[in-house]
Amino acid sequence: MxxxxxxxxxxxxxxxxxxxxxxGGALYGLFIGAIPGLTxxxxxxxxxxxxxxxxxxxxxxxxxxxxAMAITAGDIPGALMRIPGTPASAAYVEESYSMTLKGRAxxxxxxxxxxxxxxxxVGALVLMISGPILxxxxxxxxxFEFFWLALLGLMTSALVSAKDPARGFISLLxxxxxxxxxxxxxxxxxxxxxxxxxxxxxxxFIPTMIGMFALAEVLRGFSSSASFPPAFNTAxxxxxxxxxxxxxxxxxxxLRGASLGTAIGALPGVGGDVSAWIAYGxxxxxxxxxxxxxxxxxxxxxxxxxxxxxxxxxxxxxxLVFGIPGDAVTAIAVGVLFMKGLNPxxxxxxxxPTMPMAIIMTxxxxxxxxxxxxxxxxxxxxxxxxxxxxxxxxxxLICCILGSFAINNTMFGVGIMxxxxxxxxxxxxxxxxxxxVILGLVLGPILERNFIMSMQIADGNLLGFFERPxxxxxxxxxxxxxxxxxxxxxxxxxxxSTRSEK
Amino acid sequence: xxxxxxxxGGALALLSLAIILGARGLPSVPGTTFGxxxxxxxxxxxxxxxxxxIFITGLLQKSSAGWFDLSEWKGASxxxxxxxxxxxxxxxxxxxxxxxxxPLYGLAFALPLMLLMGARPIxxxxxxxxxxxxxxxxxARLLFVPLPAGPLPMPW
Numbered sequence: 001m002x003x004x005x006x007x008x009x010x011x012x013x014x015x016x017x018x019x020x021x022x023x024g025g026a027l028y029g030l031f032i033g034a035i036p037g038l039t040x041x042x043x044x045x046x047x048x049x050x051x052x053x054x055x056x057x058x059x060x061x062x063x064x065x066x067x068a069m070a071i072t073a074g075d076i077p078g079a080l081m082r083i084p085g086t087p088a089s090a091a092y093v094e095e096s097y098s099m100t101l102k103g104r105a106x107x108x109x110x111x112x113x114x115x116x117x118x119x120x121x122v123g124a125l126v127l128m129i130s131g132p133i134l135x136x137x138x139x140x141x142x143x144f145e146f147f148w149l150a151l152l153g154l155m156t157s158a159l160v161s162a163k164d165p166a167r168g169f170i171s172l173l174x175x176x177x178x179x180x181x182x183x184x185x186x187x188x189x190x191x192x193x194x195x196x197x198x199x200x201x202x203x204x205f206i207p208t209m210i211g212m213f214a215l216a217e218v219l220r221g222f223s224s225s226a227s228f229p230p231a232f233n234t235a236x237x238x239x240x241x242x243x244x245x246x247x248x249x250x251x252x253x254x255l256r257g258a259s260l261g262t263a264i265g266a267l268p269g270v271g272g273d274v275s276a277w278i279a280y281g282x283x284x285x286x287x288x289x290x291x292x293x294x295x296x297x298x299x300x301x302x303x304x305x306x307x308x309x310x311x312x313x314x315x316x317x318x319x320l321v322f323g324i325p326g327d328a329v330t331a332i333a334v335g336v337l338f339m340k341g342l343n344p345x346x347x348x349x350x351x352x353p354t355m356p357m358a359i360i361m362t363x364x365x366x367x368x369x370x371x372x373x374x375x376x377x378x379x380x381x382x383x384x385x386x387x388x389x390x391x392x393x394x395x396x397l398i399c400c401i402l403g404s405f406a407i408n409n410t411m412f413g414v415g416i417m418x419x420x421x422x423x424x425x426x427x428x429x430x431x432x433x434x435x436x437v438i439l440g441l442v443l444g445p446i447l448e449r450n451f452i453m454s455m456q457i458a459d460g461n462l463l464g465f466f467e468r469p470x471x472x473x474x475x476x477x478x479x480x481x482x483x484x485x486x487x488x489x490x491x492x493x494x495x496x497s498t499r500s501e502k
Numbered sequence: 503x504x505x506x507x508x509x510x511g512g513a514l515a516l517l518s519l520a521i522i523l524g525a526r527g528l529p530s531v532p533g534t535t536f537g538x539x540x541x542x543x544x545x546x547x548x549x550x551x552x553x554x555x556i557f558i559t560g561l562l563q564k565s566s567a568g569w570f571d572l573s574e575w576k577g578a579s580x581x582x583x584x585x586x587x588x589x590x591x592x593x594x595x596x597x598x599x600x601x602x603x604x605p606l607y608g609l610a611f612a613l614p615l616m617l618l619m620g621a622r623p624i625x626x627x628x629x630x631x632x633x634x635x636x637x638x639x640x641x642a643r644l645l646f647v648p649l650p651a652g653p654l655p656m657p658w
Contacts, residue, residue: 390619
């Protein structure tokens with residue numbers, strides 16, 4: 001990237017049309033993200049017809065700012081009502097909702113927006129500096145590396161989300177099992193569909209997520225074991241208060257979350273969703289106070305939420321540099337770029353470096369906009385907790401029904417949400433965590449596809465999973481994650497005399 | 503609702519057996535050893551092992567609360583009615599919503615639930631009517647979700 005390209009890009013981004021597109025996209029993203037069940041992907045898809053009438057840079061700018069804001073705003077219903085807006089928000093919804101239950105909703109929302117914005121800025125910076133290098137590394141990944149990476153995300157979520165790892169793994173297996181329903185990812189054979197045409201399309205994670213988190217929470221709210229978030233002190237609500245102190249206290253968490261988000265988000269086909277889960281798990285593993293996780297602790301929330309938006313920016317690395325989308329949002333954006341005659345790939349960087357630079361700069365502007373718009377969102381969200389519970393619960397349930405319906409515009413999604421809600425309530429009442437079910441459902445197809453492909457390449461030899469250097473490194477990390485807690489438990493239970501003899 | 507670990511372990515063991523048997527019935531892909539049955543079989547085996555562990559934990563603990571602990575639902579009857587209304591309302595909605603439309607269904611579901619939960623009638627009526635109108639407008643008009651409108655005339 002040359003200085004000329006940088007200056008040229010500045011001139012493009014600070015045109016009124018681009019700035020209006022960014023602001024409009026951010027407001028639209030805030031609206032969509034804050035409605036449970038509506039995703040950033042859905043928001044982007046709805047924008048495509050509008051981009052027909054726009055110039056290339058405003059068209060991409062509106063997509064960038066919409067997704068950045070929608071992903072961040074997805075934390076709002078998560079923190080206030082335990083309804084995660086996105087699969088990535090589900091990684092830390094327990095943490096933020098626990099904070100709300102303790103009367104710290106303002107802090108939970110502030111962390112969600114403040115550290116998301118910083119994570120997004122870091123991701124954009126990395127995208128600008130090292131995008132092409134990261135994309136080249138990511139392109140060297142084969143099915144073996146993707147398999148280990150998916151397994152790492154899944155194992156981390158199972159291990160960190162339950163006191164009893166066996167229950168965490170059962171939840172995870174249930175999630176992967178649900179993901180096997182539908183057409184088989186490798187051969188296209190129908191599997192566990194029981195003759196239902198709708199089941200052939202698989203079970204979507206959105207209604208499952210809404211049911212397991214929101215409906216289950218509503219059911220628990222009716223029982224005597226329920227606890228409710230206290231109302232905001234409306235007189236003294238100050239968004240972002242104390243964020244500076246948290247920034248000074250947990251700089252490593254922020255840095256690690258943003259780095260992990262960037263590295264994982266840059267992998268084609270994996271996208272940013274996994275990064276929040278891995279970041280949350282890593283944060284707990286390296287924390288000095290892991291026992292506080294899940295009780296409304298800032299540390300994991302900071303790391304996961306910053307990795308969330310960093311991953312979002314980094315997902316554009318393979319999309320822009322090689323034309324390989326990292327997730328559904330970038331897949332749509334790549335389509336828009338092609339439509340506008342800006343074919344993404346290395347040639348775009350060589351022939352017209354101003355354009356990719358301008359696109360990257362829109363990330364900076366969009367993430368900076370998160371601060372003022374997030375401030376307004378926190379100010380406005382206090383009204384949600386001020387509404388009496390006997391009015392807000394039916395409103396939440398109607399949102400759940402509509403959000404589940406909107407996935408395929410059929411009542412099938414509502415049925416899935418209902419069953420998921422009952423199952424989620426029973427699972428949680430008996431110590432089984434919900435988060436691994438959702439991640440298992442999201443990552444199950446990636447895990448299976450890469451596992452089957454790797455088994456075929458290695459001809460069934462499991463040692464083949466360790467033959468490539470990066471795969472071997474990731475495999476060792478996965479094995480360590482699985483074995484270290486087991487070994488430490490065995491050592492803890494050994495009699496002291498036996499330990500001293502050794 | 504707490505369920506004894508022996509029942510959970512047993513139910514999960516049965517599920518894992520069903521998964522393995524179901525996977526055995528899946529057709530194999532010609533020319534390859536690793537077909538659609540591999541992943542479900544592995545899931546079934548892993549779940550089977552873990553379910554035995556949970557069953558043994560239940561055996562060792564021998565909970566004094568009985569096989570099912572429903573203590574959190576005992577006492578006042580209103581919460582039970584609310585939970586039943588919620589679940590039955592959503593289940594009925596799967597059948598009724600496409601027929602009677604969202605505005606009517608939304609009112610019939612939300613208004614009684616608000617009253618059951620102890621909301622003042624005037625608040626419940628205003629909130630449920632406002633909710634239905636706003637939700638129908640946002641989803642159907644702004645987001646182009648084809649929500650069934652039903653017989654109730656809408657202002658848009």
